[in-house]
Amino acid sequence: MENHYNPKDVEAKWQSFWQEQQTFRASEDRSKKKYYLLEMFPYPSGRIHMGHVRNYAIGDVAARFKRMQGFNVLHPMGWDAFGMPAENAAIEHGTHPAKWTYENIDSMRRQLEKIGLSYDWKREFATCDADYYRWEQLVFLKMFEKGLAYKKGSSVNWCDDCQTVLANEQVEDGCCWRCHNPVEQKELEQWFFKITDYADELLECADNLSGWPERVLAMQRNWIGKSYGCEIVFTVADSSQQIKVFTTRPDTLFGATFMSLAPEHPLVETLVTEEQRAAVSQFMEEVAGQDKTARISGDLEKKGVFTGSYCLNPLTGQKIPVFLANFVLMDYGTGAVMAVPAHDQRDFEFARKYGLSLQVVIQPEGEDFVAEQLTEAYTGSGVLVNSGQFDGLDNEAAKEKIAEYLDSRGEGRKTVNYRLRDWGVSRQRYWGTPIPIIYCDSCGAVPVPEKDLPVKLPMDVELTGEGGSPLAKHQEFMQVACPKCGQPARRESDTFDTFVESSWYFARYACPDYQDGPLDKTAANYWLPVDQYIGGIEHAVMHLLYARFYTKILRDLGMIDVDEPFTNLLTQGMVCKETQRCSEHGWLYPEQVVDGKCVLCQRPVSFGRTEKMSKSKKNVIDPNQLIEQYGADTARLFSLFAAPPEKDLEWNEQGVEGCSRFLSRVWRAVSDNLDAIAAADMATEVSGEAAELKRKIHQTIKKVSEDIDGRFHFNTAIAAVMELVNAIYAFKSTANNPGIMREALETVVRLLNPFVPHICEELWQQLGHTDGIEAAGWRAGMTRRWLPMK
């Protein structure tokens, strides 16, 4: 047989067809309903990996499906191009980050093109283009004007390996999210975005994001960490100084028998008495010596030290000792905790350790707690006792009453507290967006005038990797006249966190060439919000929270009219593969294992676990090789068929073979029947076997449509088409029913098109159609009479 399936030729043919025809260009066609589909854009590392293939294949199914359904689909692609790897590569190989980045972009674009993704490449941009970041600088100036961007000195997370500051969201288990080095604390002046102003709105809107996985919303809620409580003022004994605490349990205030401060609390210095100074210093040294990871890892013993000072319980008037405690955190609440040992487990342990007194103030029904006999704190509900005028109240009611009472005496007020901190955006790195600020000795921090934007990143910079902002050493860049007074001044040498760029790129795709501002409001309002966003779960509280925040900023600056950037979110699982390990030689490549033994030492190999593909585990499949061997359609099909999109996908070579076999089967089904159905017309009356096939055809159309649309059950959609193909092979009366066979074949080709577009375009053409397959549409066209062949 002559007509064999040759993926390489077919794919090259249709990829150039799409390019020539500009099949996937999008415009603001208001006669159709818009559908904005977006996958998280990649960092241009230079090589695509299977995670990219899966992510973009998932998105491409939705894009092609929606287009066939008649939607006006926007499906853009670009590059998250600023960041550390470019700088590191520059230091290592002596190339310039810009050269490295743009070369990688070219190479990755070529690799992506081989997958046959239906992007509107005309809208492509890289975030390191001055045409992009200039608008980010402009937005910053507007934020600065409104007080939403500000500079302050504070203790910040420092990664010594990356030589830069990190936002709280970028610290995982006390380590840098990128390089996993332990993070230190450092006192630095930094720029911040006031995300805390939006904490409530970010929380409230989360309740309406019904198209988001609950898991992601829960993580964001947790991260924002809103808790209702009370701020209470304790006056220091024999002093006018005051210590503020935040508590969610004002009902236990009568049981507060001591006070715990964070070792970093600003009042520590003035509270420490002469007798206690030595003990406190020793304690402080001990705390400072503990590295942050150990402190975070949990089971740290509760320790503290008496300051020598006392403060007054505002309700009892009792003098209570002020301690420093290692478990009190300066960056949560006020850095001071009123300790109620009878009703808080940590305070209980602390009190027992240091012989401090306990007072029971909550008594549940049927119990009679006595302070001396408690073996653990009672944290449940009950009725107030030992609480003066509040005795007998239910503790929930008492929270209100005591808060009101304190408020009336100016000693406290109801308040809410958030775990969320403002977003620190300064980075002491070169390859990023320069922060458009000028420091003048007489005028202070002066914004760069809008007309002087962009503040371009200079290209002739020396990168040594020895620390300090590289831009600070660039005299020409740094020296500038103050825009206000004209005196010599210096530029800000820090750059933005690269998460700032990714916080609004989705909006810029609506108008990538717009020259009069960050966004063409008409275009942005037409396309936004993104109808379907697809990407990894790892950005649940970084990118996805920042992008929501930034969208609200752009809205409040009057640049767009949407509240939320992404209506529906799909978090796809990782691509995993079995690892193999030798006790002597570590991780092994598959070809280093023969008969379950290590080829280097003949020791038996331990059956590795299935883990995320990574170079270090030697379990990576290179998509380029895969495409070379099987073709892009097979690579796409496997990554869509082997698991539902949101689950982890286990790589399986035989599964890939199976998908390749299926495509050959589809190809053969068409070519074997081409002659028989050449003159076929639609069969209106069918019976017996033909009627059964007809039913199967239409059941499959329904099933595939429902599985793709909104549910993203691609694996079952593909399974349904496989069933139809099986039915085609089982169908024996084509000679009598050429029409029904044609209908069956055309249905298969059309239903598979979103998944494996190259082979489908080709077969569609072989079936006698001259327009591209997307023009045929999805459902309406399915039952329509086909065009006669030639």
Added chain:
RNA sequence: GCGAGAGUGGCGGAAUUGGUAGACGCGCUGGUCUUAGGAACCAGUGUCUUUCGACGUGGGGGUUCGAGUCCCCCCUCUCGCACCA
């Protein structure tokens, strides 16, 4: 500890609202065609049982004519957060 989710054949996974559990694929078994088969096609493949049949969705109870699915209790695993006051 708090929050989210998951436990189904040898494996990946189906079963939209309670209605034939195991679709589809991989693997495996047998067959056809072949010089050959690691191609293609056909048949079979949850477990136990010679058969009839019985049993089967982590374990235990319950609701129901009917439960993988709903309710209660327990076990295990994954992910996220965590001295959060």
